[in-house]
Amino acid sequence: MSTTTGVGAPIRRKEDDRLLRGRGRFVGDVALPGMRELAFVRSPVAHARIRAIEVPPDHAGAVFTGADLAGDGVRAIRAASGLPGFKVSEQPALAIDKVRFVGEPVAVCVADTRAEAEDIAAAVFVDYDELPVNVDMLEAVKPGAPRVHEHWPDNVILETRTGGDLSAVAATAAVRVSRTIRTARQCMVPLEGKGVVAHRDRQAEQLVLTTSTQIPHIVRAGLAECLGLDQGAIRIVPPDIGGGFGWKGLLQPEEVVAAWLALRLDTPVRWTEDRREHLVAAANAREHHYEITAYADARGRLLGIEADALVDAGAYSVYPFTACLEAAQIGSILPGPYDFPHYRCRTVSVATNKPPLVPFRGVARTGVCFAMEQMIDAVAAAVGREALEVRLENLVRPEQMPFDNVTGKHFDSGDYPESVRRAAAAIGVEGVRERRARGEPDGRLVGVGFATYCEQAAHGTAVYHGWGIPMVPGHEQAHARITPDGGLELRVGVQSHGQSMETTFAQVAHEVLGIPVDRIKLVHGDTALTPYSTGTWGSRSMVMAGGAVATACRRLAERVRRIGGHLLQVPAGDTTLADGCVRAGAASVTVREVAHTWYRAPQRLPADVDPGGLEVTAGYKPGSDHGTFSYATHAAVVAVDPELGSVEILDYVVVEDAGTMVNPMVVDGQIYGGVAQGIGTALYERMPYDAEGQPLASTFMDYLIPGFTEVPHVRILHMHTPSPYTEFGVKGIGEGGAIAPPAALCNAINDALAPRGATVTDAPMTPEVILEALRRAGGPA
Amino acid sequence: MNQHARTISLTVNGHAVTAAVAPRTHLADFLREQRLLTGTHLGCEHGVCGACTILIDGEPARSCITYAVACDGRSVTTVEGLDADPLAAELRDAFSAEHGLQCGFCTPGMLVAARDVVQRLPDADDAAVRVAMSGNLCRCTGYVGIVNAIRRVLDARKPRPE
Amino acid sequence: MKAADFDYAAPRTLDDALALLARDDGAARPVAGSQSLGPMLNLRLAQPGLLVDITRIPELRDIAVDGDALVVGACVTHARLEDGGYPDPTGGVPARVAAGIAYRAVRNRGTIGGSLAHADPAADWVAALTALGADVIVAGPHGRRSVAMADFIVGAFETDLRPGEIIAAVRIPALSERARWGYVKVCRKTGEFSHATGAVLADPGRGVARCVVAAASGRPVVLDDPRLLADAAARDAAVAARLGGDPAAIRPHLVALRRAVAQVTP
The missing domain is CATH 3.90.1170.50 (Aldehyde oxidase/xanthine dehydrogenase, a/b hammerhead)
Known part of the structure; x- marks a missing residue:
């Protein structure tokens, strides 16, 4: 892009120094x-x-x-x-x-x-x-189950129905595959509580x-x-x-x-x-149960999806996202990035005697991707084709963009099949197939798996209104002020909890105004100092608040050029603003001089100067209300120890299209971190409950989150399809990394287990789950 | 004050300190609440996450399961005490260059552990770095940036062939 | 969580420590590196009235060769054993075991004696020292006694220690030149407590062929039968008979032991 520190530059973070010196100020330090x-x-x-x-x-x-x-x-x-x-x-x-x-x-x-x-x-x-206690959502919806809220007739918080009748499809489809799929209840575990x-x-x-x-x-x-x-x-x-992730x-x-x-x-x-x-x-995330059926033709072309999805929403409805955000999302996003004509989904948010469900990074997408991607592989197996081919067969194609899918999701841009092809090339599918054919000297089973998803982010007004959430986001606002010495202060109501906003919003402002990044200060979150915002969630902050920062800075730029032009004795239209200077031909005046003029030497201002001066509050909404659609394909190679049920991730590739990246280093960091959390969901993290509703893990000794040796050196490849609807073409990507790992790893594990005829469908895929699958298939080892 | 309070004398970041502590006060709480050295963070208080890792007599230790009263006569160094340490400075630079931190909560403990790894295992490959660092949990970075940062420092310190 | 209130003493001699532990009504507990007890204190799972810190007693921090054994003081840390630099007639086995315990920051404080006294069935020293045929030297109000590891660990978190006694040292017999050591832990994460441990010592020079299965629900299973090294089926049957219960639960233990045996089988 335009400068070495503006949009697109992988610059170091302004936040780092204080955090690296132990000089951050966390709530426990107050x-x-x-x-x-x-x-x-x-x-x-x-x-x-x-x-x-x-x-x-x-x-x-x-x-x-x-x-x-x-x-x-x-x-x-x-x-x-x-x-x-x-x-x-x-x-x-x-x-x-x-x-x-x-x-x-x-x-x-x-x-x-x-x-x-x-x-x-x-x-x-x-x-x-x-x-009496409700521990299992499947039991809690049965007649006669003890009621969590006794004045309710049952434990159903909300039931939704999407789509229509699939009986005609069911009657004629060449292939019908059904699965029961479950994701476990998880804790989000920011390192700081x-x-x-x-x-x-x-x-x-x-x-x-x-x-x-x-x-x-x-x-x-x-x-x-x-x-x-x-x-x-x-x-x-x-x-x-110290991290949030939704908690x-x-x-x-x-x-x-x-x-x-x-x-x-x-x-x-x-x-x-x-x-x-x-x-x-606070064991409050991710617990989904799917009964799902896919119909396809003999090539594996999807004809329809039918699903009943239950979400264990726990005991109460959390403010502001409510107890039904997750299930409401499932109904609308289960089809994922696939193009098929027929769909029916019933969702039930179930009250149980567990902590209230809270949207965790990826929210329902992680469970939805886990279910849908298993179905793609299952259909592929049923028609005898490579899962990769069936995935390509069904993904929305670039020439269909912008594309409205079966639930009316408006896909803005991108080439989804290409992400699959690049992931397949990067992971080396042929090599894995050959390795598998040779067999492992230690008896482990090797497999490769894929998962593709779209990450609808920065959800707009219509989306949130449609989900019934009482907090509907509208315009996002930013306040920008050039200081008397030519620096810049930005004020936004979103709140960084590790996303590097102090750096990336400064890059956005620098891109527009040319003020050096190190002279740009971000004030965020404080309700006394910042514009109202619904906050940082849903991978929205760069799209929404970043867009607002750009908008506010553009307005400032006009005023700076107006004053600067006056000082240079040329019309504003004859000036340019770059590198911190207003220029007209060979003459120039710095932003600092413009600021000095406004604040300290107003006698030099033009008579018709904008009395708003060098501070602006501007609101912003993208050109489309549907949110942005970033997407990715994850590919994993695993080795499964059939004696112990343990899984080693041998290789992991992410091919991601985040549109324009404001700071590619930060984008990569979000993906690495998301994948690590997704690996937790896939292989390690589960809060077990006994029949009395007692949580059986209470320390990091029994609730395992992935550490250095459980997370591989993930390889990221980028595609770049700017959003047609946002400032600079950015798309939200903060959650994406956490969406696909359970699906990609499940498909890889099932590929590895295929020679033994075993299939796993539930996350986390612990040794017990894998050994049980092998036992059902005729015994481990 | 606590009925069992003891007076201890120790060195904290190079300064001699004498203080009364309740025996049940762990070292991290002593540093944070009594010495206002809040760079040491508490992530689990049962010795697993590593956020509270500090140096006792130069060796990394968990300050959440070490009691202040047991540190009488010891020398304790926190992240604040590594401000002028040349190796810590190299690591800080590398962590920033490699995006080895996001929220920064695990970072002080990571730095203390990483410094020990660089000193103790100068020839470590990435796999060995990962094993050696496995006592510190991070929920943000996926560890890639941290491993790369340590790699960068290890490589920079290797003697160059003539 | 923060620990419940307790008193604290750091005696400088073993006699002083024993006196402190003896005079109390059972509410006193010895502590060394506090790496096992610390979490229990913070979680209030342990609420002693008095902690007797024994790490300031010089004789408990010695490592020495005594006759045909390596004698390791109770307060020797895992890290010190890991780093070597002491005369070692056991061929480096303690160093290798120590290097796999938890994490370095824990190893810098945690001690061999503390680990044994805690007696977590999944602990490395419980498994390894049983396989090595070590003896625990116990000091108490009535003097010292030596207890074979196989007898010292009575059950999960249960030892042969009597009220007022502490571990003074561990005596690990020297291994012969031909000794081979096999050790496999089944962990889902690096540094995690083991879910199944297999430890094997094959020391034909001393006529030892010992298989140990640990990290099950109780005390380690010890099989002292040279034939079992070669006969996997008989070994599995022997372990299964001793562990009992669900075959699925036994399975990781059989696998761990099988893989440990493979390490000693040329």
């Missing part, structure tokens, strides 16, 4: 005078009535319950979908009368140190009258929350609803955030409690989620 620490009493049972909460006399005044909150008028968290039939849950920040999952906060304890707060929590006695410091700012007369959130403006809205305050009476200040994209009950306590006690309070709390009380 200490305020008089600050007290909180620990929560959490339910040890999955479903019970609370008979009594007994606080030892020593600790009177240090323990607060749901009754105390209710007494102060604090309202329950309520996240209602606009979709007809949605059942709304009421989630008190501290449980009242009933607990509905293990880990649900029941009381909060206040002390000078966290250790002492935990001492108090251990001394609080809660008398539970245990109730959730945390919040709440205090009263007496001067501003505001409740201030320093909270590790992805959605500060939405947290403010939710808090205002719960606490009955004006939004103007609340300020949310996100600090550095920090909701209003937490703990935030409500901390906020209320800071006001009630009139003293700062801090809560930091520890790892055990995170694993036990």
